Amino acid sequence: MSFKIAIIGAGSVGFTKKLFTDILCVPEFRDVEFALTDLSERNLQMIKSILDRVVEFNKLPTKVTATTDRRAALEGARYIISCVRVGGLEAYADDIRIPLKYGIDQCVGDTICAGGILYGQRNIPVILDFCKDILEVAEPGAKFLNYANPMAMNTWAAIEYGKVDTVGLCHGVQHGADQIAEVLGAKSRTELDYICSGINHQTWFIDLRLNGRKIGKDELVAAFEAHPVYSQQEKLRIDVLKRFGVYSTESNGHLSEYLPWYRKRPDEITRWIDMSDWIHGETGGYLRYSTETRNWFETEFPQFLESAARPIDPAKRSNEHASHILEALETNRVYRGHFNVKNNGVVTNLPQDAIIESPGFVDRFGINMAAGITLPEACAATCTSSINVQRMSVHAAISGDIDLLKLAVLHDPLVGAVSTPEEVWQMVDEMVVAQARWLPQYADAVPAAKERLSKSRIKTREWAGAARRDVRSIEELRAEKTALKQAV
Template identity: 40%
Template sequence: MVKITFIGAGSIVFSKQLLLDILSFEVLRDCTISLMDIDEKRLERIDKLCQKFKNQENLPTKFEATTDRRKALKDADFVIIMIQVGGLEATKFDLDIPQKYGMTQCIGDTLGPGGVFRFLRTIPVLLGICSDMKEVSKPGALILNYANPMAMNCWALNEATDVPNVGLCHGVQHTAYLMSHWAKVPIKECTYLAAGINHMAWFLEFRRNEEDLYPKIRKKLFEGPPLANDKIRIEMFRQTGYYMTESSGHLSEYLPFFRKRKGLMDKFGGTGFDGEDNFYYKLSVAAEKQEEKIFKRMLSDKRKIKFSRRSVEYCSRIIHGIVTDTPFRFNGNVRNTGLITNLPDGCCVEVPCYADSTGIHPSYVGELPPVCAALNMSNILVQGIAVKAALTKNRELVHHAIMMDPNTNSFLAPHEIRAMVNEMFQAESKWLPQFL
């Protein structure tokens, strides 16, 4: 029997979606799903929801819930990781302290001070999971990682362990749907090649059969009425020639061009995911307040589950592809082993991959266009120093990583960055004992 373990299962909305995606494949219903979270209340909610699904749909699935990580990982074939170490308390420090020094972030989970400190909190837990897996999970058990910062987490995992893993995001899928809408072509008729790094991959090709759809997309975005949102991403498309895979709010943090001046953000930014200061934290606080209400609504919903409504998330399809030996193509975050030739070997790249019964098989891409590689490199330099800092527990390297961050150094001088980083270490010390 296949065993699928969720680490950080307490997220009601996301866990529910992944669970229903998995159960949408009849061949996967006769499996064990182990739910693990350190928050007992949230764990109890998702467990009750799973028991409701089981009883309502008469499923053969065996569900178990535990706060014991090793118990959850015992005999696991697949380990889905969705953790946020430090929760909203730490996220508030990630955003508020840099803002005090004069720099802003919208999300703060991928790069910059927010992303680096989130990574420093997360990687000891990820390495602990890997250690447990080597002792108690099935040989070759696969990590399906959703925890951000994706690139740094996967890079460090591949540097420090030999546990099979792949990082999953939905930026490629959502952007592909958006581009198909602009081209007025059904997504099922579109094919594309997207490659780069997580949250900054590039649509190198977007086609319907032999037809290049980029001209239609350019006409829509550059010649039609201006769109009210996503202006930063559209501006970078205008300047580079390639559309990127992440929202304007995310993207504004990975570049030195926009957040540094209010006038620029007034012109290109916006509210919410278009670049609003501290938006991710505000959204998360609001979502947390609604969790109990959402849970009660889900629990009382007696309608039959429409398993045909599978989400765009790759996770369930990868598991299905491996279990049934049905090849599945997706974009995954993997170690660069010459896959993208003008990005460093060993870094984490997001490239087309295939899943089948023998595992995950990344595809060779070759060279990115020079401007795409250069912008990726500006982020990879930060990621590489941060990974080395985490694995060697070298606090000085943390200063250097954040000093090299494009958004941070567009706002602050080196001595200001050092003061900011020191204050973040002090505020977050309970999650970072390795740096004391």
């Protein structure tokens, strides 16, 4: 088979390499062309060097190109994969820093909450540019696979306004299933069957079967509380499991910022999180991790290049959905996964226009969702609160309506638990002014926002958060990796 795959934001080096090697685990895809595109010429050349080394070592006919000209990369592409982070780490730092001034302590800030909503405002205009190019120069009927957060907002915009065949992809369901299989003592995840549904980062394991035996709430709670690691790292998730009756896919840190109950006061934050790794609730944890990862890659690039000279091993193919979807569409080997698509009746008690994440099957005829799923009422209520925020956020990003943007932030569960309306209005003004270069739709609103900020009397504070850690140096990272190797 010979077709073209374009990867936008290919400078996301580790993830791009994973997707690339996954796809090449499919024997029929040896002759595929990969067109990489990114704003950074330097990052492009680094990742192209790594992928070229993979191709050369494995003696493959695969073609890899790299260009900062996005339309050239998209021309004739059958599949387009997006891994973009609009504004990079500079804008992301403001997504964490500015809300902290108003008492809003986020672990990740890339889905909803103040940071995730502003992230969506930066992404959506760019996503629509992608869609325009796809419709104009890609292969007719090309499929857009969006991996970029905020997943639901980006996918919503691409489907509703970009008019492109789009599916959003995430790995939260797979990671949650791995945990459940482990605590239940399964020899492999293949022994665990499940139905998981909801919205991205708020999906729920509503039916669990271990070797065909149904697993109830009490057994699952007992298994997690008995686990020596997860009982400490996932305290908040376990508490939600006890109260809701079902386990959430999302990490302790992520889940904590989608709900109004666990991060509203500093003493509550430290009670529910775990500092053994960023993902368990650390303030600005993912920003720190992303910064360290970028610094590590740039410093240790020769090691990454050397490690690329290894055989592609299909047994080590990851559980990221992209390669499996392409394989099913092209070969008709059926694949079951969990996909982000417009609801349209799939989940009976969520809004029809929402982007839901739910089970589906892929074959040559496309992605076929399993319809008629009903969530437990508490899960539906929590998801609906986030969907309302997502809807307003998407509409604000399309229209450039700063008042609607403020209402979206005001209705966010965690923001509403922490901040007053006056504080929200000022915070959004401050974030829009700080990120104006990435928010073209708000250009006309920026001067008035600056004027309001100059007259504001609302007090803020410079605060690192309840559980902040400093970015580690390369030397510290090396020492930690050496210690881990010696421990093994």
